[in-house]
Amino acid sequence: MTAIGLTRxxxxxxxxxxxGRETTPAEIERAAALIMHAATRHQSARSNSI
Numbered sequence: 001m002t003a004i005g006l007t008r009x010x011x012x013x014x015x016x017x018x019x020g021r022e023t024t025p026a027e028i029e030r031a032a033a034l035i036m037h038a039a040t041r042h043q044s045a046r047s048n049s050i
Contacts, residue, residue, distance in 0.1 A: 001011035015035070019028065 001014050001016065002008060006014065017031070
């Protein structure tokens with residue numbers, strides 16, 4: 001990620017996904033749902049620890 005201009009800190013906070021010709025819309029929707037669920041849990045855990 002640093003090769004595209006991100007700092008090391010930004011690169012460590014980045015998720016990169018690859019989508020190919022064989023990737024189905026259902027797989028993309030499932031991945032998006034899982035990512036949103038994980039992000040919500042992470043945000044909730046951070047809020048509870050403050």
